[in-house]
Amino acid sequence: GNSKVDVSSEDLVSWFRHVDHVLPHTRVALSELSCSLDGHCAGTAGLESVAPSPLPSYVHLNMSCNVVVIQRGDVLSTFERAIAAFSRPMDPDYVDGDQQVDALKWEPFVDSFIGALGLSRAYTMLVLNPKWSASLPSYGYRIGFSEYELRILNDNAALPELQLGSAVRWGAEPSVPAYSDGPHTGWPLSIKKYKVSDLQHQSYNWASSARQYLSELEDYNRRVFKMLGPRTKGSAALARAATLLQRRDDLSQLLASTLKLPPQHLHNPRFPATHPLEDCPTPLWVGQRRWLMLDLTARRTDWGPALGGDGVVAHTTLPDVSFAFGSADEQRAEKRAAKGEQPEEMQMRDKLHSMRSDRLAGVAQQQAHERSMLHVVHGTAPGEVPADQLDPDGNPTGQLSEEQQDSLDKRHHEATLQAELNVYEEFATVHCAGRTNPPVICTEAADAVLDLKHSLEMISKHTGTNARARLHPTHGWDIFGREADDEATSAAYSAAKDVFFAEVSSVLSRGLRHVIAPPSATWHHQGYLHDTASPYTHQVHFTVYTIQDTSRKLGPWRERGVQFDLDSFKQQLTRLAMPHQAFSFSTLQLNLLDDPALAAAFAVSLRTSFMQLPHAVLDPVENEALYLDSRELALRLKQRFSFDSARAAASRDPHALLDVPVFIFELARDVPVLIDEHYNARALEDLILVVQNAANQDEHPTGMMCDGVLLQRPLSPLKHALSAVLQHLGGVLPPHLGYSPGRKVVQHDWLWSVGAHPLSWTSWGGQYSQMHIDALHRSYVLDAIDSSVDMVNDGIVLLQDSTPHPHAFAKTQAMRGELQKLLQQFAQVVNVWRTMVAHGASLEYHAAAEVITTSEALARAFYEQCAKIMSELHPQKCELRSGGLPPLLLAAIYGSSASAGLAVAVVLLLPLFKKKAKAI
Numbered sequence: 001g002n003s004k005v006d007v008s009s010e011d012l013v014s015w016f017r018h019v020d021h022v023l024p025h026t027r028v029a030l031s032e033l034s035c036s037l038d039g040h041c042a043g044t045a046g047l048e049s050v051a052p053s054p055l056p057s058y059v060h061l062n063m064s065c066n067v068v069v070i071q072r073g074d075v076l077s078t079f080e081r082a083i084a085a086f087s088r089p090m091d092p093d094y095v096d097g098d099q100q101v102d103a104l105k106w107e108p109f110v111d112s113f114i115g116a117l118g119l120s121r122a123y124t125m126l127v128l129n130p131k132w133s134a135s136l137p138s139y140g141y142r143i144g145f146s147e148y149e150l151r152i153l154n155d156n157a158a159l160p161e162l163q164l165g166s167a168v169r170w171g172a173e174p175s176v177p178a179y180s181d182g183p184h185t186g187w188p189l190s191i192k193k194y195k196v197s198d199l200q201h202q203s204y205n206w207a208s209s210a211r212q213y214l215s216e217l218e219d220y221n222r223r224v225f226k227m228l229g230p231r232t233k234g235s236a237a238l239a240r241a242a243t244l245l246q247r248r249d250d251l252s253q254l255l256a257s258t259l260k261l262p263p264q265h266l267h268n269p270r271f272p273a274t275h276p277l278e279d280c281p282t283p284l285w286v287g288q289r290r291w292l293m294l295d296l297t298a299r300r301t302d303w304g305p306a307l308g309g310d311g312v313v314a315h316t317t318l319p320d321v322s323f324a325f326g327s328a329d330e331q332r333a334e335k336r337a338a339k340g341e342q343p344e345e346m347q348m349r350d351k352l353h354s355m356r357s358d359r360l361a362g363v364a365q366q367q368a369h370e371r372s373m374l375h376v377v378h379g380t381a382p383g384e385v386p387a388d389q390l391d392p393d394g395n396p397t398g399q400l401s402e403e404q405q406d407s408l409d410k411r412h413h414e415a416t417l418q419a420e421l422n423v424y425e426e427f428a429t430v431h432c433a434g435r436t437n438p439p440v441i442c443t444e445a446a447d448a449v450l451d452l453k454h455s456l457e458m459i460s461k462h463t464g465t466n467a468r469a470r471l472h473p474t475h476g477w478d479i480f481g482r483e484a485d486d487e488a489t490s491a492a493y494s495a496a497k498d499v500f501f502a503e504v505s506s507v508l509s510r511g512l513r514h515v516i517a518p519p520s521a522t523w524h525h526q527g528y529l530h531d532t533a534s535p536y537t538h539q540v541h542f543t544v545y546t547i548q549d550t551s552r553k554l555g556p557w558r559e560r561g562v563q564f565d566l567d568s569f570k571q572q573l574t575r576l577a578m579p580h581q582a583f584s585f586s587t588l589q590l591n592l593l594d595d596p597a598l599a600a601a602f603a604v605s606l607r608t609s610f611m612q613l614p615h616a617v618l619d620p621v622e623n624e625a626l627y628l629d630s631r632e633l634a635l636r637l638k639q640r641f642s643f644d645s646a647r648a649a650a651s652r653d654p655h656a657l658l659d660v661p662v663f664i665f666e667l668a669r670d671v672p673v674l675i676d677e678h679y680n681a682r683a684l685e686d687l688i689l690v691v692q693n694a695a696n697q698d699e700h701p702t703g704m705m706c707d708g709v710l711l712q713r714p715l716s717p718l719k720h721a722l723s724a725v726l727q728h729l730g731g732v733l734p735p736h737l738g739y740s741p742g743r744k745v746v747q748h749d750w751l752w753s754v755g756a757h758p759l760s761w762t763s764w765g766g767q768y769s770q771m772h773i774d775a776l777h778r779s780y781v782l783d784a785i786d787s788s789v790d791m792v793n794d795g796i797v798l799l800q801d802s803t804p805h806p807h808a809f810a811k812t813q814a815m816r817g818e819l820q821k822l823l824q825q826f827a828q829v830v831n832v833w834r835t836m837v838a839h840g841a842s843l844e845y846h847a848a849a850e851v852i853t854t855s856e857a858l859a860r861a862f863y864e865q866c867a868k869i870m871s872e873l874h875p876q877k878c879e880l881r882s883g884g885l886p887p888l889l890l891a892a893i894y895g896s897s898a899s900a901g902l903a904v905a906v907v908l909l910l911p912l913f914k915k916k917a918k919a920i
Contacts, residue, residue, distance in 0.1 A: 001129030021063035070203035092234035115179035116206035138299035140281025152234035250766035273701035280706035286755030306705035311749035319503035521731035601636030730779035777845035788859035795866030
């Protein structure tokens with residue numbers, strides 16, 4: 001890849017040993033986390049980390065790091081081709097400028113790669129290092145659009161393809177090849193700590209099918225651009241928007257609402273922030289499946305709290321391949337310059353220049369001949385002039401139209417680049433392929449080919465021409481030889497690789513702590529875990545209260561924003577259920593005008609405050625804001641509704657039913673209302689609050705910034721509501737929160753707060769990632785294990801109160817059967833723990849959850865057995881104790897004690913009587 005970084009499986013295994021692969025499971029009380037410390041709310045973020053009081057956990061997550069060997073050349077060239085096929089220019093006026101890779105196409109592509117290798121049942125960390133040079137544009141991954149594209153889409157909202165419900169006239173887009181997750185396909189699951197698996201055959205087969213898919217997609221894109229017209233500005237953005245509008249999901253709803261906005265309201269003039277569809281282009285991505293990706297070549301973007309804080313991502317946060325291996329590359333260049341060119345190499349250079357000049361001259365002559373034959377057109381009679389070359393009077397003009405001239409120029413440019421590329425390929429095949437320490441001209445040719453390939457890809461993608469360039473031959477352009485390093489260069493390269501891998505290991509370690517195995521939150525931060533019920537229940541019932549406020553009339557220009565999609569909300573919550581769990585829903589619609597008690601509760605909870613809004617250039621500006629006090633509102637809602645009684649009825653069997661009230665306030669007001677100053681949704685101990693504003697465009701932006709611009713809130717609270725449900729059910733925290741075992745603090749790290757999922761702050765996403773669903777199910781299992789371990793430990797503490805004594809030994813001999821029963825119960829509960837851990841190691845959390853009630857029942861029986869044994873060993877009534885003293889001896893002891901007490905009293909009180917007599 002870039003800088004020719006060569007890494008062996010031995011290097012990866014040795015560096016995996018330095019990653020924090022043994023992580024203690026930690027729970028953090030939500031009451032100890034605040035918005036100001038997170039930094040995503042407006043205002044100055046706290047620079048210190050939170051020192052929580054974590055609940056004790058007996059579980060450690062032991063990562064089994066495995067290295068997969070693949071066909072690097074085929075796979076890397078396929079990924080490079082996919083990046084080019086999925087990318088669009090950020091500014092349509094500059095097609096060669098910065099690019100944005102469509103993550104909605106990228107995710108299924110990576111899913112197919114992981115599925116082909118059989119890695120779907122494990123967590124995959126993908127590190128890409130595509131080839132890149134300084135002349136190539138930078139790129140980032142996003143699901144949305146750039147500011148320039150949104151303006152073009154808004155101007156072309158009347159285009160038939162951009163009308164919601166219209167059929168796209170250019171057909172269906174090719175689909176990525178899918179791979180089934182068979183039980184014996186691909187990588188064998190193993191709990192061996194460090195393992196190397198050879199999957200070269202599987203990766204080669206995938207690369208072949210992926211190349212076929214990319215060829216079909218490139219043909220499809222060329223057909224679409226041709227139908228849109230070669231002169232259409234932003235054709236790639238228009239085609240992508242038309243495809244998204246066919247999806248009928250939350251993203252298409254947001255896009256359709258954006259197209260209806262007046263141009264002056266595309267961006268809020270009050271707050272200088274991005275549009276919600278302008279998500280942050282990042283070099284990292286968290287997929288919907290079990291994988292996360294780091295692209296070392298992608299553009300380094302700054303994101304995080306606008307006014308600073310812990311964990312802000314800067315352009316120097318991620319490792320830079322060019323910088324890390326720059327010294328080794330410089331030594332290679334110096335060695336080549338010191339070596340000089342031999343006469344044979346100079347002849348090869350002259351030969352390459354001669355071949356290039358002759359080939360380009362022939363192409364130029366052919367193009368000049370084609371331009372001179374303007375009137376020779378296939379399909380017309382001799383001497384007949386085509387109709388498109390006649391003036392209004394019917395006389396031949398002798399000139400091509402502007403569109404024809406533009407198409408001819410692009411075709412000639414493409415032919416010139418193709419001829420030059422063929423020259424380099426022919427030269428390298430003969431003089432460079434397979435050679436160690438090839439001539440300097442081979443290295444120069446390799447750099448030139450990289451630029452030529454990019455230019456041809458741009459012509460093929462952003463025009464309607466049918467590029468016949470062999471951009472992706474079978475040799476994968478691995479024909480320029482290999483340069484062997486001397487001792488000095490090898491030492492510099494080895495040192496650079498050590499530093500580079502240290503930085504990469506740091507990034508991957510943070511991914512483990514924040515994405516794959518994050519800490520969980522708990523509402524019960526005092527006492528033992530078994531004092532409260534496990535969050536796992538066999539049935540979960542969501543009671544959704546939709547409360548409307550239509551007491552005010554919206555302004556004349558106001559367009560209602562994206563409404564809360566209740567169907568999508570239910571669909572995503574259903575994904576959280578395990579196979580043997582039952583999720584049910586009931587909805588109730590209310591109006592504040594028809595319910596005085598509910599209206600009073602809303603009015604009493606409403607507050608006013610002045611918020612500090614960060615600015616990219618100026619000082620923070622104070623703005624008046626309305627918000628609901630969540631605690632006050634929850635108290636009033638409990639008085640109005642009787643959902644507390646349902647929970648009290650379910651307390652007899654804590655695993656039977658969990659009722660989750662969800663209150664969605666749809667406010668038709670010109671002024672937005674948030675929750676606790678900064679939130680669109682909040683999860684409390686016994687309910688969830690959501691606010692949907694008709695004036696959602698006027699909601700003050702978040703305190704998050706990307707590339708110096710504030711990130712706007714989503715136009716729908718669906719994203720935040722889904723995140724609140726995860727917190728309420730299992731305490732799943734967003735990926736910017738992690739626990740540091742060494743410092744024993746909660747760290748804020750925004751590096752992996754990426755991806756299109758509800759817990760990300762850099763992108764829009766209304767669908768749960770499988771890793772967050774796993775985190776919820778893992779929380780169920782680990783809470784149950786810790787709860788049963790606590791109960792077993794309490795029973796052992798009871799037994800520790802018994803001290804060795806002849807009488808206790810006699811009692812123990814009489815209770816031999818009870819003690820054997822206790823040991824059997826202990827063995828049973830340990831076997832259940834091992835079963836749960838084994839299922840968790842293979843990510844079969846549903847199987848582990850099936851024995852949660854069994855583990856708690858066995859632990860409770862063990863504790864009760866310990867209490868029974870202690871009651872037999874140490875009876876509470878004294879007369880039942882064996883070996884008492886004789887009655888006469890007891891009487892003598894009591895008599896002597898009374899006489900001694902009377903003598904002491906006389907000695908102490910006699911001086912007092914003498915002092916009183918003298919005074920008299």
